[in-house]
Amino acid sequence: xxxxxSHSHVRGESVYLDDIPVFRQTLYACVFDSPVAHGKxxxxxxxxAEACEGVVRVIVAKDIIGExxxxxxxxxxxLLADGEVHFCGMPIAVVVATSEExxxxxxxxxxxDIEELEPVIDARxxxxxxxxxxxxxxxxxxxxxxxxxxxxxxxxxxxEQNGQEHLYIETQGAYSVPTENxxxxxxxxxxxxxxxxRAVCRVTGLAMHEVEVDVxxxxxxxxxxxxxxxxWAGICAVATxxxxxxxxxxxxxxxxxxxxxxxxxxxxxxxxxxxxxLKIIAYEASFYQNAGASCDLSPPVxxxxxxxxxxxxxxxxxxxxxxxxxxxxxxxxxxxxFGGPQGMFVIESAIAHAAEKLGVSASExxxxxxxxxxxxxxxxxxAESEAxxxxxxxDAKFDFAALQREADEFNASSKYFRxxxxxxxxxxxxxxxxTPMNQARSLVHVYTDGSVAxxxxxxxxxxxxxxxxxxxxxxxxxxxxDHIKVHTTNTLRISNTSxxxxxxxADLNGKATQIACETIRGRLIEVACEMLGGxxxxxxxxxxxxxxxxxxxxxxxxxxxxxxxxxxRVNLSEHSHYATPGIGFDWATAKGHPFxxxxxxxxxxxxxxxxxxxxxxxxxxxxxxxxxTSMNTAVDLGQIEGGIVQGLGWMTMExxxxxxxxxxxxxxxxxxxxxxxxxxxxxxxxxxxxxxRNNLAIFNSKAVGEPPLMYGIGAYFAIRHxxxxxxxxxxxxxxxxxxxxxxxxLFG
Ligand code: MTE
Ligand code: HPA
Ligand code: MOS
Numbered sequence: 035x036x037x038x039x040s041h042s043h044v045r046g047e048s049v050y051l052d053d054i055p056v057f058r059q060t061l062y063a064c065v066f067d068s069p070v071a072h073g074k075x076x077x078x079x080x081x082x083a084e085a086c087e088g089v090v091r092v093i094v095a096k097d098i099i100g101e102x103x104x105x106x107x108x109x110x111x112x113l114l115a116d117g118e119v120h121f122c123g124m125p126i127a128v129v130v131a132t133s134e135e136x137x138x139x140x141x142x143x144x145x146x147d148i149e150e151l152e153p154v155i156d157a158r159x160x161x162x163x164x165x166x167x168x169x170x171x172x173x174x175x176x177x178x179x180x181x182x183x184x185x186x187x188x189x190x191x192x193x194e195q196n197g198q199e200h201l202y203i204e205t206q207g208a209y210s211v212p213t214e215n216x217x218x219x220x221x222x223x224x225x226x227x228x229x230x231x232r233a234v235c236r237v238t239g240l241a242m243h244e245v246e247v248d249v250x251x252x253x254x255x256x257x258x259x260x261x262x263x264x265x266w267a268g269i270c271a272v273a274t275x276x277x278x279x280x281x282x283x284x285x286x287x288x289x290x291x292x293x294x295x296x297x298x299x300x301x302x303x304x305x306x307x308x309x310x311x312l313k314i315i316a317y318e319a320s321f322y323q324n325a326g327a328s329c330d331l332s333p334p335v336x337x338x339x340x341x342x343x344x345x346x347x348x349x350x351x352x353x354x355x356x357x358x359x360x361x362x363x364x365x366x367x368x369x370x371x372f373g374g375p376q377g378m379f380v381i382e383s384a385i386a387h388a389a390e391k392l393g394v395s396a397s398e399x400x401x402x403x404x405x406x407x408x409x410x411x412x413x414x415x416x417a418e419s420e421a422x423x424x425x426x427x428x429d430a431k432f433d434f435a436a437l438q439r440e441a442d443e444f445n446a447s448s449k450y451f452r453x454x455x456x457x458x459x460x461x462x463x464x465x466x467x468x469t470p471m472n473q474a475r476s477l478v479h480v481y482t483d484g485s486v487a488x489x490x491x492x493x494x495x496x497x498x499x500x501x502x503x504x505x506x507x508x509x510x511x512x513x514x515x516d517h518i519k520v521h522t523t524n525t526l527r528i529s530n531t532s533x534x535x536x537x538x539x540a541d542l543n544g545k546a547t548q549i550a551c552e553t554i555r556g557r558l559i560e561v562a563c564e565m566l567g568g569x570x571x572x573x574x575x576x577x578x579x580x581x582x583x584x585x586x587x588x589x590x591x592x593x594x595x596x597x598x599x600x601x602x603r604v605n606l607s608e609h610s611h612y613a614t615p616g617i618g619f620d621w622a623t624a625k626g627h628p629f630x631x632x633x634x635x636x637x638x639x640x641x642x643x644x645x646x647x648x649x650x651x652x653x654x655x656x657x658x659x660x661x662x663t664s665m666n667t668a669v670d671l672g673q674i675e676g677g678i679v680q681g682l683g684w685m686t687m688e689x690x691x692x693x694x695x696x697x698x699x700x701x702x703x704x705x706x707x708x709x710x711x712x713x714x715x716x717x718x719x720x721x722x723x724x725x726x727r728n729n730l731a732i733f734n735s736k737a738v739g740e741p742p743l744m745y746g747i748g749a750y751f752a753i754r755h756x757x758x759x760x761x762x763x764x765x766x767x768x769x770x771x772x773x774x775x776x777x778x779x780l781f782g
Contacts, residue, residue: 037669038501038515039251039494049250051207051223052284060209061090063273063283064137066127066144067293068119071153071362071696075119075126075146082143083129088136091277092144093128098272100239104264106229108167108329111365113237113268119148120327121364122697123293125265130273130281138286153362153696157301157322160359167325167358168333173340173624175412176351178307181316185307188316189391193304193383193767195376197324197690198297198369198683199700201708202495204253206263206294207284210234210270217244218271224263225255225493226533231525233264234271242525245271249523252495256680257368259495260533261331262294291701296690297369298335299324300376306384312394314403317349319380321356323373326365332358335366335373337467341413342374345381346421346461346634347400348409362696368535370680370743374462379747382458383767386751390764396751397434397457401425404459414625420634420660421459424723428636428658431721437638437656445759450646453653454756458637458748462741463629464537464731465617471532472614472630474542478507478550480558480606484593486511486518490543491531493523497739498669502540503547505665506732510551512576513592537739541630542612544732550610557606561599562590614730630730633741635659635723637678639748643756648777650753652682654717657745661722662729662736670735674742675718681746683709686753689770 042048066083068075080092095102095116105111115126127144131137154160182188208230209221218240224230227247234245247267252259266283273281285293300323307316321339325332336356343354354377382396389396404421411417428434434457441453465472476490486507494500500520507518525531532542555576562581563569566588573584581590600606619626637657643650655678664670687707691699700706729736754765757779765771765779 035501035505035515035666035668037498038504050204050253051209051221054209054221056282057211057280060280060282061130061132061273061277062134062137063269063281064129064141065125065269065289065293066129066141068115068122068124068126070119070148070150071122072151073119073148074151075115075117075148077147078127079145080127082145083140086136086140086143088132089129089140090132091130091273093130093273093276097276098237099275100237103236104233104268105329106261107333111328113265121362123364124327125269125293128269128273130277155361155363155692155694155696157299157324157359157361160361161322161357165360167329167360171337171340171356173352173354173412175410178316178318178351178353181351182307185315186310187388187392188305188307189384189387190305191383191387191767193302193380194769195300195379196688196769197299197366198688199291199690199706200256200258200296200369202252202254202256202258205285205287205290206259206266208267208270209280209282210267210274211280212274212278218274219246219248220267220271221248222263222267223252223259224249224267225252225259225495225535226261226263227493227523227525228531229261229533230264230267233268237268238271238275247525249493252493255495256370257372257535258294260368260535262367288702292698293364295326295330295364295366297684298332298366298373298376302380304380304384306388308388312399312402314347314349316351317344317381317384318353319343321377323356323358324361324363324366325358326361326363328365330365330367332366334467335368338373339377341463341467341628343377343381344412345378346405346459347381347403348405349403352412354412363692370677370740372536372740375744375747378744382747382751386754395438400457400459405461413628415627415629417632418727420723420725421461423725424634424658424660425459425636427721427723428638428656431658432638432656432719434638437640441640450644452643452645452756452760453640454643454752454754454759455638455640456748456751456755458639458745460635460741460744462633462744464541464631464633464737465614465629466532466536466538467619467628469618469628472538472542472617473612474532474546475528475609475611476543476546476550477527477609478547478554478607480554480596482597482600484517484596486513487521488518488547489521489524489527490547491523491528492539492543493534495534497673498666499534499539499543501669502666502732503544506544506547507551510548510555513579537737537741541732541737542614546610546612548732549612550608553608553610554606557604558595558599561602561604562595565590565598631736633660633736635741635745637745637748639752641749641752641756643753643776645760645780648773648780650773650776652715652749654719655715655745656719658721658723659742660725660736661738662731663734664722665733665735670738671720673738674720677740677742678718678745679709679714681743682749684770685746685750686770687713687772689772
């Protein structure tokens with residue numbers, strides 16, 4: 035089944051924030067942001083801006099009626115800078131004018147006096163200065179100290195990982211509209227409507243029941259709008275409160291790139307110990323996370339780095355320590371994988387290092403150490419593993435040895451080109467690692483004409499969650515999808531939502547929807563039994579718009595049943611709640627069962643490097659992926675392809691560059707390269723893992739949003755393999771592996 039939005043997407047008719055019809059008298063905001071990364075804000079002169087054509091108001095920190103604070107986890111993030119600036123791009127003032135153009139023009143007239151201080155832009159320097167946002171976090175399994183003493187081989191090294199710009203097609207933005215008695219309705223491009231509601235309440239001083247947040251859909255979020263949509267909504271809300279008018283702000287691309295945080299760069303140390311049979315006996319890692327200037331979601335991102343630091347391997351002795359380092363960059367934030375990919379790259383680097391030194395293929399070490407069911411993760415959860423099955427099934431279908439042979443033969447005969455191959459197994463835990471977030475609600479109305487309207491806490495951002503939710507209702511009610519409409523995500527219809535994140539939106543909101551629909555179906559079946567002459571409900575089903583008894587179609591149609599139920603005063607609406615059972619985690623011991631389940635898979639990645647030019651192409655990504663049982667293969671394949679390409683971009687070409695002053699140099703699409711149609715793999719082959727294991731996913735259809743991104747990590751190792759086949763060298767584990775860096779390895 036196609037994504038329900040595909041028709042309107044292709045015709046350009048889907049509605050995003052900037053397509054919402056605006057009210058009369060709407061004003062437009064534009065932020066003036068800090069030109070320096072660190073300094074004392076001595077004065078802000080707004081007089082010239084205030085005198086500009088069309089300007090209604092210029093807002094600075096002291097004008098904010100509520101609190102000047104939007105930090106969710108740590109209270110360290112003012113909405114507008116007050117006294118100090120902490121990163122280039124930090125909002126200082128807001129111009130509100132009668133048009134976007136006039137607002138932007140006037141913002142340029144603001145003059146600030148800043149006494150510059152030394153910025154810190156790298157994580158290790160921040161750690162050395164003691165600038166940690168939260169205390170270090172640690173996972174321990176077994177005893178690494180003793181274990182290293184008994185290892186046949188021990189290797190140590192260092193990795194550097196880059197950030198990544200989200201580059202959602204739709205930039206950040208919000209539109210705030212005044213409602214009766216000082217209330218607000220805020221349209222926001224956010225993954226977290228409740229997070230926006232909280233932030234708006236805080237900066238305006240309003241109570242949550244006075245603020246309605248509504249989200250139609252996003253033109254992509256990728257984690258970048260889990261927390262960082264709050265600022266723009268807060269700014270519009272404050273401006274509405276101060277002017278009494280609707281206020282809109284949709285950021286320009288360069289404003290967005292400059293002012294928002296990205297995937298966290300990490301600098302990490304590893305130490306890996308193996309026995310004579312290539313079993314990994316011990317692993318130590320230290321992760322230095324570049325959190326940027328305020329906390330944002332950095333601690334849970336850091337935690338997920340620890341949760342995934344051993345990827346899909348069983349290692350009996352692990353010590354992993356992680357540091358959340360405060361620097362003068364824009365606050366870094368959630369990005370597909372949420373710190374997991376950063377942890378996985380480090381263990382894969384350690385394995386590649388060991389393989390190189392021992393003269394074996396990395397795949398030998400990978401395969402021998404895959405998790406088995408019953409093995410313990412460093413955080414105490416016991417694996418129900420598909421690591422071995424996904425590897426074996428991928429190998430049976432795609433023949434890894436043959437792919438390696440093919441590369442070797444090519445390399446022996448080519449003068450300037452080299453092929454490289456890498457295997458990339460993945461294991462990703464599904465659930466918010468903060469247990470209370472694993473809950474959702476759904477509101478289902480069946481109308482008297484038989485049509486069904488659904489609201490949930492899930493935000494549609496291209497990943498197809500609304501399609502899956504509509505499928506759930508269609509299946510439970512025995513209807514076709516055109517009877518079902520999934521409506522905007524709205525905090526008045528669904529309260530206290532978790533953000534659409536952690537790949538868990540379809541599971542959580544789909545299950546809540548399933549419960550609501552099943553409750554209504556139960557009532558309808560009772561009515562049907564009465565209408566059909568007092569039969570018992572066993573064997574009565576709803577399919578194909580009809581009531582069936584033991585598989586036999588009756589004359590009773592859905593629409594008549596619904597109308598009759600209404601006339602008999604039966605409730606045709608339901609608001610239901612789902613909370614993932616059986617999960618929990620205790621940070622006091624750093625042990626527990628945080629995940630409902632894991633998603634596994636194995637990819638084989640092949641590349642060809644042009645060793646004269648340093649350029650490369652990805653020939654294929656062939657994977658065996660653990661869907662459970664996909665409820666929508668079109669949507670899920672789209673997620674896999676998109677995730678892989680986004681992962682490849684992070685590994686290879688996406689280079690976030692800040693200069694030594696903390697100013698973003700890769701601040702536009704001319705200086706920041708994302709994968710395009712020419713750089714996608716020539717082939718992406720996806721083999722569904724065959725398994726009959728049950729899981730806690732919606733209709734057994736496992737979460738698919740984030741895990742496939744991590745197949746892309748294989749591209750780094752495939753390129754490294756190709757480079758090493760051309761010339762004796764040992765490329766640093768330093769991302770992204772851009773063509774420039776490849777060239778330096780080849781001729782450096
Ligand atoms: N797919 C599209 N098209 N656009 C997005 O913004 N975000 C990803 C993933 N796939 C994203 C996407 C991220 S970061 C997450 S957490 C999941 O979708 C969230 O949606 P889900 O929980 O419904 O999978
Ligand atoms: N994943 C994504 N987003 C989150 C998480 C998580 O585990 N925890 C809090 N926000
Ligand atoms: Mo996704 S990074 O959990 O929004």
